[in-house]
Amino acid sequence: MKIMSNEQLVAAYRDAEKQGSNQDWIQMLKKELTSRGLRPFRKS
Known part of the structure; x- marks a missing residue:
């Protein structure tokens, strides 16, 4: 797996x-x- 920032990882998921x-x-x-x-998801 390529290196991803936290934001990229959450978006990919x-x-x-x-x-x-x-x-x-x-x-x-x-x-x-x-x-x-x-x-990956915010609590509502």
């Missing part, structure tokens, strides 16, 4: 979820998000 992309890609992005302590 949101796009992958929205498009229903490859589940392996989504899981890898989610794992990276949690390792960085990020949440």
Whole structure:
């Protein structure tokens, strides 16, 4: 995986979820998000 900023990582995860992309890609992005302590969606 190429190096991404936090904002790029969150945007990539949101796009992958929205498009229903490859589940392996989504899981890898989610794992990276949690390792960085990020949440892809804001709490309402």
